[in-house]
Amino acid sequence: MTFFLRITIAAFLSLPFSTSFAVTSKEPLPPIRIAMIDGMSAAFTNAGEAVQRNLQIAIDNINARGGIRLPDGQHPLSLSVFDNKQGVEESLTLLRQVTDQKIPFVVQGNSSAVATALIDAINKHNQRAPDHRVLFLNYSAVDPVLTNEKCSFWHFRFDAHADMRMHVLTEVIKDDSRAKKVYLIGQDYSFGRQVGKSARTMLARKRPDISIVGEDLHPIGKVKDFAPYAAKIKASGADTVITGNWGNDLTLLVKAVKEAGMNVKFYTFYANGLGAPAAIGDAGIGRVRAVAEWHPNVGGKASDDFYQAFRKRYPLAKDDYVHLRMQLMLEMLARAIEQAKTTEAAAVARALENASFSNGFHQALMRAEDHQLLQPLYVSVMQKKGDAGTRFDNEGSGYGFKTERFFESGLTALPSSCKMERH
Template sequence: MLKVVSALLLSSLLPVAHAAGSATSAPPSTKPSGAPIRIAMIDGLSGSFTNAGEAVVRNLQLAIDNINARGGIKLPDGRHALVFSTFDNKQGVEDSLTELKHVTDQHIPFVMQGNSSAVALALVEAINKHNQRVPDNRVLFLNYSAVDPSLTNEKCSYWHFRFDANADMRMNALTAVIKDDSHAKRVYLIGQDYSFGRQVAKSARSMLAAKRPDITIVGDELHPIGKIKDFSPYVAKIKASGADTIITGNWGNDLTLLIKAAKDAGLNTKFYTFYANALGAPAAIGDAGIGRVRAVAEWHPNAGGADSDAFYGSFRQRYPDPKDDYVHMRMHVMVNMLAAAIEKAGSTEAAAVAKALEGAQFRNSFYQASMRAADHQLIQPLYVSVMQKRSDGGLRFDNEGSGYGFKTERYFEPALTALPSSCKMPKPS
């Protein structure tokens, strides 16, 4: 099965021609003719984090279009196209549960979400109950960026698969780099006040204590998520603390506005971040980030290699506007691994597809990953990259037309990113 999955994924990640914004048609013999296979995305498409939700839509839609352009999903009764529907949860838990009811009422078997661990935790609980109550309409939850570790530890579920590295995995990589940063002496922790932000701070404290006991934590701040428009009071506190290093898991506008306030205040610190490589952050940082701002991700445009460049080129061909330059390998791999699992299962039934996903592997010339069966956590590489100016040389690509991009500082192969799990997952009968 490894060769089949790899072949499907590699062909779906490489460039295809597009006409009028759509993927090219498959040959007549491979055109999908069966009932469409529906996928739902429940995430924020309005409010403070609209840009994050819209960016995910672009990634998922391109991955789905590429699969359909090659004939869709092959099942025993023929080929089926994937059809993508979005449901706006306004970044709220209650709205997410309402949208999930709409999804199950329409008998959509696959739900994708990621831009909030609080939402993901609520969806897992609701899907567990729904699948037990309505076994003939079960739902599988594919998570592209909700990284609270509990989702694949004490809150793990047979119906949930995470395709992003969890917060502990990301922090483990960042603190490995900080361990060797002799200039890091006084660290300030700042994050969003919800389950994910609290976990980032907890992980940072624990891992720094183990790897760099000489470091002093000079601040530990949580702020309301998506509500702060002016971060200058927070930056003033950071400045007064004498911090030389900031660690943050902030994402979306909460990250962009924090970094902009730091730049405006002339804050001369290093930033170790989860997400500083997208959604307006590079342009907001500007020259102040050169050699100072780091991000951790499973891949980035300057990771290297002809196939990596071709994958990125395919995305930019489809979405040439610089503001749309937000591409993450994990979202494309997630869609393609789902497609391969449906074909392996010969069915869209959630339990059968979940079984096919367990242990599934992917490898090509620039990326490899495996879905750990024990907790449904994708084990994949991680890159810690540092911000550079493209015009200074050494970068093939910048981010969002900003003139700034990221260069690999440390690469962690998949075996080095895996952490133990406490998951005790009941299997469905």
């Protein structure tokens, strides 16, 4: 060995350890960003915060497994939250910020009016900017038009739409011989109007003997006192109320009906959380029903483990509103990105089409023709915690929901009129 070579090796070995380690270490790969555009303030703060919790735990679970595997390595997921104050114009302004930042995935759900505007805007953006296209994943906007006339290759819905939910609710009402007079009440926007229309159509076909004794649409998120609406329901003689209300609009409605001393049945989309069980109290036992893709008292070890992992992460009673579909959505997205080997929107969209999901207690399939997720639905009835079938309560209220009817995904699927332009 020459003197020069010995000096060179000795000099290298004498370098500080940190310097020699830096030569072989890798910088962390950039995160795959997801933009949540939804209401995080004002009347629907609690609904937006519930969504954020469900998305974040799903992201944390994926990242704990190492993140998303792409050809250049494993990337973490990250969530950026944009408060649209439940406004359409605010949402479109925020979407421009998202596209300026080149965030490839947008998630939203707590307004069908917002979802409709986002679909139109994303269609136009993706045509203008083919190198930075965006994919829209919808977790709660359930106006059926979004996967029918307004369907888009760039939009996927992970919740059952309003007609699917109403279909299973009216299947239960069909067998309820005590339901004779129905009152319809909802929020005055596309979703609320569709719920009323769907209820009328399906009840006329399934139970023509039922009378619709009243119908109201009220401003979304603006009514502070529902006593006048409760008085109208009482005066109508209704024995059953059907509502798609959510958030504070549902909680304040059921409080007003309770305070008016009525003993009516509620068939709802969302009475199993966000303060509603506590507001209803004993008056809801055996009388209030909700429809969802899952609820904590489904039963079985896999379902119990899923729920208890959420409660361990979010132990406060006020945070106890678990949405399986939101966590399912991100799991399916993660698998689609890995299958596509890219975050490019069109490639991920094609990977999502016909993708299936199974976690040991829930199975779902993304229908390619309209990008509507097909999954089972439960109609559950409110009970006291500890009653048969009600091991868990909701939000520490002392009241929970037990399964009344279970509908396989084949029974919840409805035809679509979508004529999609594919990419």
